[in-house]
Amino acid sequence: MSEYLVDIRNLRLSFFTPAGEVKALNDVSIQMKQGEVLGIVGESGSGKSVTAYSLMGLVPEPGRIISGTIDFNGHRVTEMTEKQLREMRGNEISIIFQDPMTSLNPVYTIGNQIEEVILLHTTKDRKAARERALELLNLVGINEPHKRLRQYPHELSGGMRQRVMIAIALACEPKLLIADEPTTALDVTIQAQILELMNDLRKKIGMSIIMITHDLGVVASMCEKIAVMYAGKIVEYGTAEEIFYNPQHEYTKGLLMSIPKLNATEHEKLIPIEGTPVDMLMPPQGCPFAPRCNSCMKICLREMPPYTDINADHYSACWLLQKEAYESLKGGVAQ
Amino acid sequence: MAQYIVKRIALAIITLFVVSTFTFFLMFLVPGGPFLSEKAPSPATLKALEEKYGLNLPVTQQYKNYMLRLLKGDLGTSLKQRGREVNNIIATRFPVSAKIGAVAILIAVTVGVTLGSIAALNRGKLLDSIIIFFSTCGIAVPGFVVCTVLMYILGLKLNLLPTFGLTSGRHYIMPVIALAFYPMSYISRLMRSCMLDVLNQDYMRTAKAKGLSQWKALFKHALRNAILPVVTYLGPLLAYTLTGSFIVEKIFTIPGLGDSFISSITGRDYPLIMGTTIFLAFLIITMNVIVDIIYKLVDPRIKLS
Ligand SMILES: Nc1ncnc2c1ncn2[C@@H]1O[C@H](COP(=O)(O)OP(=O)(O)OP(=O)(O)O)[C@@H](O)[C@H]1O
Ligand code: SF4
Ligand SMILES: [Mg+2]
Numbered sequence A: 001m002s003e004y005l006v007d008i009r010n011l012r013l014s015f016f017t018p019a020g021e022v023k024a025l026n027d028v029s030i031q032m033k034q035g036e037v038l039g040i041v042g043e044s045g046s047g048k049s050v051t052a053y054s055l056m057g058l059v060p061e062p063g064r065i066i067s068g069t070i071d072f073n074g075h076r077v078t079e080m081t082e083k084q085l086r087e088m089r090g091n092e093i094s095i096i097f098q099d100p101m102t103s104l105n106p107v108y109t110i111g112n113q114i115e116e117v118i119l120l121h122t123t124k125d126r127k128a129a130r131e132r133a134l135e136l137l138n139l140v141g142i143n144e145p146h147k148r149l150r151q152y153p154h155e156l157s158g159g160m161r162q163r164v165m166i167a168i169a170l171a172c173e174p175k176l177l178i179a180d181e182p183t184t185a186l187d188v189t190i191q192a193q194i195l196e197l198m199n200d201l202r203k204k205i206g207m208s209i210i211m212i213t214h215d216l217g218v219v220a221s222m223c224e225k226i227a228v229m230y231a232g233k234i235v236e237y238g239t240a241e242e243i244f245y246n247p248q249h250e251y252t253k254g255l256l257m258s259i260p261k262l263n264a265t266e267h268e269k270l271i272p273i274e275g276t277p278v279d280m281l282m283p284p285q286g287c288p289f290a291p292r293c294n295s296c297m298k299i300c301l302r303e304m305p306p307y308t309d310i311n312a313d314h315y316s317a318c319w320l321l322q323k324e325a326y327e328s329l330k331g332g333v334a335q
Numbered sequence B: 001m002a003q004y005i006v007k008r009i010a011l012a013i014i015t016l017f018v019v020s021t022f023t024f025f026l027m028f029l030v031p032g033g034p035f036l037s038e039k040a041p042s043p044a045t046l047k048a049l050e051e052k053y054g055l056n057l058p059v060t061q062q063y064k065n066y067m068l069r070l071l072k073g074d075l076g077t078s079l080k081q082r083g084r085e086v087n088n089i090i091a092t093r094f095p096v097s098a099k100i101g102a103v104a105i106l107i108a109v110t111v112g113v114t115l116g117s118i119a120a121l122n123r124g125k126l127l128d129s130i131i132i133f134f135s136t137c138g139i140a141v142p143g144f145v146v147c148t149v150l151m152y153i154l155g156l157k158l159n160l161l162p163t164f165g166l167t168s169g170r171h172y173i174m175p176v177i178a179l180a181f182y183p184m185s186y187i188s189r190l191m192r193s194c195m196l197d198v199l200n201q202d203y204m205r206t207a208k209a210k211g212l213s214q215w216k217a218l219f220k221h222a223l224r225n226a227i228l229p230v231v232t233y234l235g236p237l238l239a240y241t242l243t244g245s246f247i248v249e250k251i252f253t254i255p256g257l258g259d260s261f262i263s264s265i266t267g268r269d270y271p272l273i274m275g276t277t278i279f280l281a282f283l284i285i286t287m288n289v290i291v292d293i294i295y296k297l298v299d300p301r302i303k304l305s
Helices: A048-056 A080-090 A109-120 A126-138 A145-150 A158-170 A190-203 A217-221 A240-245 A250-257 A298-302 A319-334 B001-030 B043-050 B058-070 B087-119 B128-140 B143-157 B169-199 B202-211 B215-228 B230-250 B259-266 B268-299
Strands: A005-018 A022-034 A039-040 A063-072 A091-098 A176-180 A208-213 A225-230 A231-240 A307-311 A314-317
Touching: A005 A048, A022 A048, A022 A063, A022 A231, A039 A048, A039 A217, A039 B087, A048 A063, A048 A176, A048 A208, A091 A158, A109 A126, A109 B202, A126 A145, A126 A158, A126 B058, A158 A190, A158 B202, A190 A217, A190 B268, A208 A217, A208 A240, A208 B128, A217 A240, A225 A240, A225 A250, A231 A240, A231 B169, A240 A314, A240 B215, A250 B215, A307 A319, A314 B268, B001 B058, B001 B268, B087 B128, B087 B143, B087 B230, B087 B259, B087 B268, B143 B169, B143 B230, B202 B215, B215 B230, B230 B259, B259 B268
Parallel strands: A039 A208, A039 A225, A091 A176, A176 A208
Antiparallel strands: A005 A022, A005 A063, A225 A231, A231 A314, A307 A314
16 A cells, blocks of 8 residues: 555546547655645646546546556556446545536535535435535535525535535545635635645645645635646646745746736846747657746757756756756767 | 515516407407308308407497406407307417427437437537437427428338327327427437537536546536536526417327417417417416526526516
């Protein structure tokens, strides 16, 4: 048995669309210990959601895992039967989605939708499930829970609905909670409330969390470890501290410069990363960030940079970190 | 809810009033009269008959008399079927039509919903194409063609089913198929597109992420949402089934209300025309209210107002 709760190794995943093979994940490896909070950041289309969904065995059509393994809690997800996957979903791994407005079924009451998952995964009867649902609504800070149980999603605000989604996710006390941009669709004050709630719950319940976002501010407030994704690849991984104060990959540096700082001085300007995201139908041969990188070198265009360990908990894939290898290869080219 | 029903009843009364008034005056604009058959009666008999039924009075006076009787629920007596009350004719004829119509609607909805869902779940595969092909045919081909083809093949060529009357269960098969064919095709197409839409909704992803099996997610979460537009279509479907049944009843010689309505028009049987029109209008209005209430039950977001 592995020492990790989540152990994804060399995962390659493609979508076989009519336009061609979209290489959504290119050799993704993530390890995560029990109780850890991992942030996955990266721009739209970098593969954050697909990584998380594949962990639950939910690869959307027409996606296929090409190679690699996914282990969760010592079990190989990539070899599970549909039935085993179903028993794991909503029970050991739960997920909350970006848009609480559309993630709840409009024609069933809140109570029904919370109880559904309890009835599915536990031996509780209807009455006990209802009690548990009430308890959960209290836990996620919803007022008048008795009344809410009988209400329909359209009668609740966005923030409330996201709390309901969290209640559903927590119903069976999962080992891992995946939050896929849980606050993006909400307005700023509600965002802060939801993050605070998640922080509270984490302390109370002690589950592991994967927090997916393209907002570095969100990860800064919650996560211990951060994985930076670019074009279906983890380009840098490290503790929050390392990533924020000692970023090594050019893309991470760009990301950090593009977030507004509260205590910004006059000299520190916001610098957005220029250029467009990679076309995943035809990913470049070398470093995917090369077309947008200010430090791009010849080798970056030709070969994928390998990972370089910065320290025990921090690695990154950039040729700049491979000075030695780079020198020797450059020497080779020059001849 | 109570307020809604009161409002709808008031609206229904106004609608019925307008419908009956319009029909009444339109009827008199059409040339011809009830007693102009092959064996034309003598002028004296004609006069006596017209006097008996009050047809010699000015139209406005006739209108007033009719409306006053209508208020009491009396639809008058037929001019052609001597002495038979219109109420009585409707009471014997309507159940025949209603039976065929109800069976046809039931079949159209269940088969249509099933086929549409199957097509959506097999999107782009052979089964989907087959269902699309047949439902497109069903929409494009007019009802009387369906009737004739059915009659020709099943009735005449293969001699499998009786071609007229309604004396046994087997007699129902062809008229019901003929009547159900169009709405069934329409519903399966409607259902297919709604189902495809629903399957892509976020709440279906939530259902899967909860660990529900595909079937459970489908039956509990997808079907109820996808069926909403079909419920909306029930109103027009009813109107179609009623009017469609005129043709079917004529072709298959079924003693239903549609059949008697058509002969009442060709025979200028004024009270029967009026009576049937008012009855049908009443029926459609009532059914629409029922459909609205069903809709509200299926979709809690709907507010009845
Ligand atoms: N159903 C699908 N069919 C085809 N391609 C898909 C599908 N789902 C995802 N992809 C592709 O996979 C890649 C990764 O998508 P993913 O949803 O993981 O991005 P993301 O990082 O979560 O972005 P966002 O911030 O927009 O949610 C994208 O390039 C996308 O085009
Ligand atoms: S490998 Fe080269 S192109 Fe890629 S980030 Fe590093 S320097 Fe830039
Ligand atoms: Mg995403």
